[in-house]
Amino acid sequence: MTDRFDALIIGGGMTADAAAKGFREVDGEGSIAILSEDVDPPYARPALSKKLWTDPDFAWSDAELDTAGETGAEVRLATRVIAIDTDAHEITTVDGERIGYGRLLLATGGHPSAPGFEESERVLLYRSAADYRRLRAIANGRGHVVVVGGGYIGQEIAAALVQEGVRVTLVLPDAVVGGAVFPAALARTVDAMFRDAGVELVTEARATGGREADGVVTVDLEDGTSLQADAVVVGLGIEPATGLAEEAGIDVGDGVLVDERLRTSAADVLAAGDVANYPDRILGRRRIEHVDNAQAQGRTAGRNLAGADEVYEHTPFYYSALFGNRYEAVGTLDASLRTVERWLDGGREGVVYYLDGDGHPVGVLNWNLEDRLDEARSVLASDPPLSAEQLA
Numbered sequence: 001m002t003d004r005f006d007a008l009i010i011g012g013g014m015t016a017d018a019a020a021k022g023f024r025e026v027d028g029e030g031s032i033a034i035l036s037e038d039v040d041p042p043y044a045r046p047a048l049s050k051k052l053w054t055d056p057d058f059a060w061s062d063a064e065l066d067t068a069g070e071t072g073a074e075v076r077l078a079t080r081v082i083a084i085d086t087d088a089h090e091i092t093t094v095d096g097e098r099i100g101y102g103r104l105l106l107a108t109g110g111h112p113s114a115p116g117f118e119e120s121e122r123v124l125l126y127r128s129a130a131d132y133r134r135l136r137a138i139a140n141g142r143g144h145v146v147v148v149g150g151g152y153i154g155q156e157i158a159a160a161l162v163q164e165g166v167r168v169t170l171v172l173p174d175a176v177v178g179g180a181v182f183p184a185a186l187a188r189t190v191d192a193m194f195r196d197a198g199v200e201l202v203t204e205a206r207a208t209g210g211r212e213a214d215g216v217v218t219v220d221l222e223d224g225t226s227l228q229a230d231a232v233v234v235g236l237g238i239e240p241a242t243g244l245a246e247e248a249g250i251d252v253g254d255g256v257l258v259d260e261r262l263r264t265s266a267a268d269v270l271a272a273g274d275v276a277n278y279p280d281r282i283l284g285r286r287r288i289e290h291v292d293n294a295q296a297q298g299r300t301a302g303r304n305l306a307g308a309d310e311v312y313e314h315t316p317f318y319y320s321a322l323f324g325n326r327y328e329a330v331g332t333l334d335a336s337l338r339t340v341e342r343w344l345d346g347g348r349e350g351v352v353y354y355l356d357g358d359g360h361p362v363g364v365l366n367w368n369l370e371d372r373l374d375e376a377r378s379v380l381a382s383d384p385p386l387s388a389e390q391l392a
Contacts, residue, residue: 002090002098002099002100003033003097003099003100004031004099004100004101004102005031005032005033005074005099005100005101005102006027006030006031006032006101006102006103006305006306007019007020007023007030007031007032007033007101007102007103007105007302007305007306008032008033008035008091008099008100008101008102008103008104008105009032009033009034009035009073009104009105009107010035010081010091010104010105010106010107010108010244011034011035011036011105011106011107011108011109011273011275012034012035012036012037012038012041012042012075012077013036013038013042013045013107013109013273013294014042014044014045014065014273014291014294014295014298015107015109015272015273015274015294015295015297015298015301016034016036016042016067016105016107016298017042017065017067017298018294018295018296018297018298018299018302019105019107019272019298019299019301019302019305020032020034020067020070020071020073020302021067021070021071021299021302022298022299022300022301022302022303022305022306023071023302023303023305023306024070024071024072024302025299025302025303025306026302026303026306026307026308027306027307030102030306031074032071032072032073032074033073033074033075033076033099034067034073034074034075034076035076035079035081035091035093035099036075036076036077036078036079037078037079037080038077038078038128038129039077039078039128039130040077040128040129040130041064041065041066041067041068041075041077042064042065042067042075043063043064043065043129044063044064044065044291045127045291046291047062047063048063048126048128048129048131048132049126049153049156049157049160050156050160050321051063052132052136053160053161053163053164054160054163054321060129063129079093079094080093080094081093081094081244082094082244083244083247083248084104084244084245084247084248084250084269085248086248086249086250086266086267086268086269088100089101089102089104089268091104101268102268103268103269103270103304103305104268104269104270105269105270105271105272105301105302105305106244106245106250106256106264106269106270106271106272106275106276107271107272107273107275107298107301108240108241108242108244108245108275109238109240109241109273109274109275110238110239110240110241110274110275110289111238111239111241112125112126112127112234112236112237112238113236113237113238113239114234114236115208115209116207116208116209116210116220117207117209117210117211117232117234118209118210118211118212120211120212121134121212122134122138122212122215122217122230122231122232123210123211123212123217123231123232123234124231124232124233124234125234126153126157126233126234126235127238134231135157135161135231135233138166138230138231139161139164139166141230142164142165142166142167143166143167143229143230143231144166144167144168144169144229144230144231145161145166145167145168145169145229145230145231145232145233146168146169146170146171146210146217146219146227146229146231146232146233147161147168147169147170147171147232147233147235148171148207148210148219148232148233148234148235148236149171149172149234149235149236149237150170150171150172150173150174150177150178150179150180151180151235151236151237152318152320153235154170154172154233154235155170155177155178155190155194155320155322156320156321156322157233157235158170158194158199159193159194159197159199159322159323162194162197162198162199163197163323167198167200168198168199168200169199169200169201169202169227169229170194170199170200170201170202171202171205171206171207171219171221171227172201172202172203172205173204173205173206174187174203174204175203175204176188176190176191176203177190177191177193177194177201178190178191179191179335180334180335181333181334181335182333182335182352182365183335183339183341183352184335186341186352186367187335189347190322193322193323193325197323202221202227205221205222205223206221206222207219207220207221207222207234208220208221208222210232210234215230216228216229216230217229217230217231217232219232237289238274238289240254240255240256240274240275240277240287241275242255242256242275245264245271245275248266248269249265249266250264250265250266250269251264251265252277253277254277254287255271255274255275255276255277255287256271256275256276256277257277258270258271258272258276258277258278259278259279260278260279260281260311260312261304261309261310261311261312262276262278262297262300262301262304262312263304270301270304270305271301272294272297272298272300272301273293273294273297273298274287274288274289274294275287276297278297278312280315281313281315281381282315282331282377282380282381283315283331283332283362283380288316288318290316290317290318291318292314292316292317292318293314293316296312296314296316297312297314297316300312300314315330315377315380315381316330317329317330317373317376325367325368326368326370327365327366327367327368328365328366328369328370328372328373328376329363329364329365329366329376330363330364330373330376330377330380331354331361331362331363331364331376331380332354332362332363333354333363333365334354334363337354337355337356337362337363338354338355338359338388339352339353339354339355340352340353340355340388340391340392341353342391342392348368349367349368349369350367350368350369351364351365351366351367351369351372351376352364352365352367353379353388353391355388358385359387359388360385360386360387361379361380361382361385361386361391362380363380364376364379364380379391
């Protein structure tokens with residue numbers, strides 16, 4: 001007999017957790033199942049590069065989300081879905097099991113982008129709790145770790161490891177850390193933080209691959225040289241996991257395309273989180289890979305799985321913390337854009353506005369400033385758009 005659930009969620013991350021809880025806000029009785037390829041129940045993924053390293057009082061149990069306990073959802077781990085039949089309202093797992101659904105949520109996230117890297121115990125793509133446990137064991141041995149990628153995940157991992165006493169080499173394509181997103185002076189400040197902390201920087205460089213042999217990892221660089229270390233963490237972003245949707249005939253395009261209610265092109269199928277390409281009410285259509293979006297979008301999707309029919313109106317933010325500095329941002333941060341900067345406290349805290357070709361704000365960075373997110377959203381939503389002179 002085929003199992004059937006009122007709400008079936010493919011994916012076991014924070015979006016799935018938020019969706020199950022959102023469903024319960026509307027429907028206290030309906031059945032929920034979560035099918036996850038992970039071996040761990042849903043957990044707070046940001047902790048893998050943040051609090052589990054930076055907060056000595058934060059334990060793994062603090063990262064666990066207790067999805068099943070709070071919602072009654074049936075969470076099936078190590079379960080891979082290989083097909084969706086949208087007409088029959090049924091999915092098929094790799095083991096051949098068929099599971100029916102009333103409504104389906106795609107919360108499949110993304111696959112790490114790591115061309116040329118052979119994943120192993122010491123070549124980590126760093127998307128899971130299992131990766132954290134392996135890296136923690138290596139860090140406890142005070143080994144040498146190469147971090148590939150100068151984005152916010154690579155920066156967080158490099159900062160966390162060096163503060164644990166690990167020798168860290170950060171390979172990045174930019175001339176300075178943060179050079180792709182921060183204005184020049186701020187990027188130089190961030191770069192100095194890493195150098196002063198002891199991180200070895202290999203700038204204007206790209207890694208073409210990496211492999212482990214006899215407990216040693218070799219990382220190949222584009223210029224023909226190589227680095228050797230005890231481990232490598234690859235932080236080159238993700239590719240949205242759209243394969244299931246595409247094979248089922250669901251519309252995709254840099255993610256799974258959804259409307260303002262997070263509905264896909266297939267009846268009774270929604271998508272949310274890293275995989276969803278949605279129409280933001282302020283920023284326009286986009287796909288966002290950050291926790292605030294995962295949680296808020298997951299909640300709305302879950303409520304709609306239960307029949308709420310709500311519009312997703314939240315414009316998400318993202319954040320990071322580096323060497324005692326915290327920043328929050330909304331919209332597009334791109335160092336190639338013109339910026340307007342307002343700094344306070346001798347440059348320790350401030351706001352950076354990113355402007356498009358017409359001089360209108362498209363992104364806001366709050367550096368060491370809290371409780372300014374609503375203000376940032378208001379700036380981006382202003383109609384008519386604010387000018388550079390008004391922002392200065």
